[in-house]
Amino acid sequence: MRIAVFGATGRTGRPLVEQALGRGHEVVAFARDPADLPDGVRDDDALTVVDGDAYAGDGVAAAVAGGGTGAVPVDAVVSVLGQTDAGPDDLLTVAGRNVLDAMADHGVERYVTLVGAGVREPGESVSLGGKVMGSLLKLLAGEVLADAAAHVEDVRSSDTRWTVVRAPRLTDGAHTGEFRHGTALELGLRDTAARADVAQFLLDCLADDRYVGELPKVTDR
């Protein structure tokens, strides 16, 4: 499969790119600064790098189109974009629209994106710990939560075959391959997810065409 990765230089994006290449996929890595991609992957023949800015929209269409002259559009897009300290509060919403528009233009249908577990489905059952965490998040990172929720609304109303993966607090723990996932998982205050395992789960969703039109959660075992 040929996969465009937005957020390829991030803490989830880097293991995601490494694992995707390790699983035999071709990867179009979108990066503001390609030098921030993991050292081991830059010379990989299966890697194409497209530089640009997903918020401004520069380079987004080129990445979805497969990068380079004569390339064919990718089969799928994964977004692990994340707000940075100095960056805009509406990154996921605006960049997400740029990506979804480019997908529509190039006939690319499969989209997998990562947001925090604080994004809820209407009527979803939430544990007490989850409710406390949700209130804390609204208080401490209300803009991040609102941005992710707006992105998810856009994704839901797109014509893509989408999966929204939701994760609790991310850690840089080792890739174990051992994690839980499901649409009805109730997460508490102490739940975490190792970014490398989240990366695996995002790729599993693509490879097995799982959770299409759903918002699964993923957490450490």
Ligand SMILES: NC(=O)c1ccc[n+]([C@@H]2O[C@H](COP(=O)([O-])OP(=O)(O)OC[C@H]3O[C@@H](n4cnc5c(N)ncnc54)[C@H](OP(=O)(O)O)[C@@H]3O)[C@@H](O)[C@H]2O)c1
């Ligand atoms: N932190 C948590 O506990 C937690 C929990 C659940 C979900 N999440 C969500 O999971 C996602 C990934 O998290 P993470 O920790 O892996 O993120 P991260 O390490 O901060 O990486 C963010 C990525 O987004 C890229 N990016 C930001 N603005 C961009 C732009 N305008 N154009 C192109 N790329 C841009 C960054 O590029 P540069 O390298 O150039 O900066 C980087 O590659 C985020 O949306 C986050 O909100 C986080």
